[in-house]
Amino acid sequence: MEILDLGAQLRSNSYPGRGIVIGRSADDKSAVIAYFIMGRSENSRNRIFSETEDGIRTEAFDPSKMVDPSLIIYHPVRVYEGATIVTNGDQTDTVRDGLAAGKSYIEALRTRQFEPDGPNYTPRISAVVEPNGAYELSILKSFDGDPACNKRFFFEYDAPRAGLGHFIHTYMGDGSPLPSFEGEPETVRIEGDLHTFADMVWDNLNEENKVSLYVSFIDLETGKASSIIRNKHC
DSSP states (O other): OOOBOHHHHHHTOSOOOSEEEEEEOTTSSEEEEEEEEEOSSHHHHSEEEEEETTEEEEEESSGGGOOOOTTTOSOSEEEETTEEEEESSTHHHHHHHHHHTTOOHHHHHTTOOSOSOTTSOOOEEEEEEOTTSOEEEEEEEEETTEEEEEEEEEEEESSOOTTEEEEEESBSSSOSSOOBOOSSOEEEEOOSOHHHHHHHHHHHSOTTTEEEEEEEEEETTTOOEEEEEEESOO
16 A cells, blocks of 8 residues: 655645545544635635534635636535544535435435536545544546546555645646546645644745645544634635
8 A cells, every 4th residue: 555645645646626525534523524625716715714513615715706606605614413524525415414304325326426617527535534533435426527437546554654644635736627636536645733734734835826725633532623724815
């Protein structure tokens, strides 16, 4: 198994798009979550993360400049009965509503597909972190850019290892159209405490394209979450 340096992965990719990292802290005491967004257009860059009662949401930094909110305003993080849901779109609500109806996250995501933003057809990436720290990641993507074909991949990690996590992002890099993420989530090291880890991720995201970052350490004994938000527009 190749274990990658997360900072190096971020530095080497000017445009991973939106990304999710889920894992376990080096001291084995906390589940770790990171979610970031990037943007190339003025509309995508005109965003911030703000706290909500059950997680975070995206908002327009300057509402007067918002053009089309359909794919960029959503709740990336929501907590439902101890489970933390993290996604890059409104499928956060799909998963939460599915869990509330007694369905699995897989059943919920089978009702969704990639984003309708041709020619990119951006993948929908999602994660669910259980109260015990076990987690699931998924990606819904088009088949080679074909809007008629949807592919769904689900990855489950029931015994996380201290100091390791898994990283999935929407794009392999910049391009036109943007190339969708390929393969399994990347195994990465997770080092340091909440502040150190958040600083590392934020500092290694492309300066021109980064928009916002959310990082949370969830104490596995108490369930208490400690979180940080970084916004380029402060």
